[in-house]
Amino acid sequence: MQMDTGKEGFSALNFSIFILLLFSLLPLQCCSQVHDITPSRPLAEGQTIVSPGNLFELGFFSPNNSPANKYVGIWYQNILPRKVVWVANREKPLAVADTVASLRISRNGTLELVDGKQNSVWSNNVSVPSNSSAAALFLDDGNFVVKVNAGAADHLWESFDYPSDTLLPSMLLGFDSKSGERNFLSAWKSESDPSTRIFLAGLTPEVPSQLVVWINGSTPNWRSGPWDKSKFIGVPEMDDQYQSGFYLDENAQLGTKYFSFSLFEKTVAAYMDISSEGVLKLIYSKHGENWNTFWEAPKSPCDNYGACGPFGACKSSESPICKCLKGFVPKSLEEWSKGNRTGGCVRKTKLFCESNTNQSVALRGNDDGFWKMSNVKLPDFHEYISSLSAENCRRQCLDNCSCLAYTYVNNIGCLVWSKDIIDVEEFSSAGQDLFIRLRTESGK
Numbered sequence: 001m002q003m004d005t006g007k008e009g010f011s012a013l014n015f016s017i018f019i020l021l022l023f024s025l026l027p028l029q030c031c032s033q034v035h036d037i038t039p040s041r042p043l044a045e046g047q048t049i050v051s052p053g054n055l056f057e058l059g060f061f062s063p064n065n066s067p068a069n070k071y072v073g074i075w076y077q078n079i080l081p082r083k084v085v086w087v088a089n090r091e092k093p094l095a096v097a098d099t100v101a102s103l104r105i106s107r108n109g110t111l112e113l114v115d116g117k118q119n120s121v122w123s124n125n126v127s128v129p130s131n132s133s134a135a136a137l138f139l140d141d142g143n144f145v146v147k148v149n150a151g152a153a154d155h156l157w158e159s160f161d162y163p164s165d166t167l168l169p170s171m172l173l174g175f176d177s178k179s180g181e182r183n184f185l186s187a188w189k190s191e192s193d194p195s196t197r198i199f200l201a202g203l204t205p206e207v208p209s210q211l212v213v214w215i216n217g218s219t220p221n222w223r224s225g226p227w228d229k230s231k232f233i234g235v236p237e238m239d240d241q242y243q244s245g246f247y248l249d250e251n252a253q254l255g256t257k258y259f260s261f262s263l264f265e266k267t268v269a270a271y272m273d274i275s276s277e278g279v280l281k282l283i284y285s286k287h288g289e290n291w292n293t294f295w296e297a298p299k300s301p302c303d304n305y306g307a308c309g310p311f312g313a314c315k316s317s318e319s320p321i322c323k324c325l326k327g328f329v330p331k332s333l334e335e336w337s338k339g340n341r342t343g344g345c346v347r348k349t350k351l352f353c354e355s356n357t358n359q360s361v362a363l364r365g366n367d368d369g370f371w372k373m374s375n376v377k378l379p380d381f382h383e384y385i386s387s388l389s390a391e392n393c394r395r396q397c398l399d400n401c402s403c404l405a406y407t408y409v410n411n412i413g414c415l416v417w418s419k420d421i422i423d424v425e426e427f428s429s430a431g432q433d434l435f436i437r438l439r440t441e442s443g444k
Contacts, residue, residue: 037111037136042104043072049138050077055269056085056142062096064192069093071194072103072113072122074142074159076269079285085142085166085271086159089113089122090194109134111146111157126157142168164194167261167272173211174203174248174258183258187274199278203259207384208412209248210234211259213280213298220305221278222298223423225377227259228411234377236430237295270294302425305380309344310420313376317428325421326371327438344422352439353401368398370406370435377425378407378432379417388414394435405436 034041034049043049048059057077061084062070071093074086094101100116109128113121124146128134132148134156139145144159160171165187167173175182187199200217204210211224211232225234227248232238238246245264250257263270270284281296297303301321302314308322309331315321324345330336331343352367388396393414397403405417409432421436 035138037103037105039105039107039133042102044102045099051138051140051142053140054078055140056138058138058144060094060101063194066096066192068096069193070096070098073194074144076285079269079288080290083166083271083273083283083291084164084194085168085273086144086162086164087194088159090164090188090196092121094121103136105134105136105146109146109148109156111136124157128156141170143171164188165273165275169261169263169270172258172260173201174256175205177205177255177257185272185274185280187278188276190276197276199274199276201274201280203248203257205257206382209250209257209259210380211280213274213278215278220380220423222280222303222305223380224297226382226409226412226415228409230411233409233430233432234425235295235297236427306342306344306423308424309342310422311345311347312341312422313373313424313426315426325373325424325436327436344420349439351401351437367440368437369440370394370398371438373424373426373434373436375427375429375431376434377423377427378409378415378434379405379421380423381419382415382417384412385414385416390414397435397437403437405434407432407434 033054035052036049037043043059045060048057050057054077056074058074059072060070061073061075063084071090072088073084075082075084088103094115098116101114101121103111103113106112109132110123110126112123115121126146128148134146134148136144136146145155146157147155160168161183163171163173163183163185165185167185173183173185182202185201186196188194189197198216199221200214202212202214204212208226208228210226212220213222215221223234224232226232229248231246246259246261248257248259261272267287268284269288270282272280272282274280279296279298282294283291284294285291300316301307302316308314311325311328312322313325315323320339320341322341324330327348328345329348330341331346335341335343385393385396388408390408393406393408393416396414397406397416402418403416404419405421407415409415424434
């Protein structure tokens, strides 16, 4: 049989080669990665953009495959289970049935999410100068930013300034006291609903600061203890092995205070988040493997704020976990015996300085002393006194009848307490020494 080399055979062969070439090019076209949104290239349902290093992805999602709502968010691309780290429209979900919604750059340069009827669902409320071109860029650290021109150094807007429930490496958690702006972590309402719930996590304004989880923004649920320039000293897991990755930058002149953390190993991914139950966690993944929990709080009953009330101390390894500080007795024996110890304790014997008011403060204090507690999470409501040695710290507290306790912490200095001693937890290791003021007769 002879091969047909006529015109029809040649055309069929060329057509087959053309089809093969066309399909060989399709994967390159469909899988090309996009890192930005421009006025001419919005993000539509079913599309995603990825960070240049392929660690993060941004797109539409339905949490837990919710049959009702969907959102625009950012998540780790290839680590399971999928962790959503930021949500744009967390209070205004789109309907799952809306398949023509898009995230776009509007004519005035605003980044906005519009539904299928072109109604604005969410926007960053930032417009660009006239005669300028805006673009939304996805960066390698998971930050989603809007710039005027892709090569510009400054960001007009960035997702890092508007945290959801997650703190990523290099994100800032804190406040600007002059502008009143504060960055909190706010918990999802549930695993299927990213709208805000009652739990917030953030920094306190006192010196030194603490990391606190609040209920409804005001009632503390857990706190970290003070910052000692390398770690929060009420968190035993923040030992020397990890302390170099944590930072708290305070600028008194600008009125800013921000906490952040960083990673030194490129093979490790990590984040801190607050769960819908109010649990603050530090999570990590090595080499892209599944997530592991490094630390979480509250974890034990003693981690709950004020578990044993004023002038009580909590130790999770003992039963019962609560006891009164030395020199104190339960405020209500009836409630204490029932296991309700949040009412705390009261002083058994008045301080000497309180019962001899006709003498000078210095003389009145001479018959009071201090009882040392070791390995404790320091109580709340500390007052910072600078430039004092440990002995001068003790003396200043002793000479002031309203001073109920003191400590001297390396890298911090002198801390004193004049309010109720509350939220003291005893650790098996780590922690600090706390000196409780007692009348000498009851303190020996």
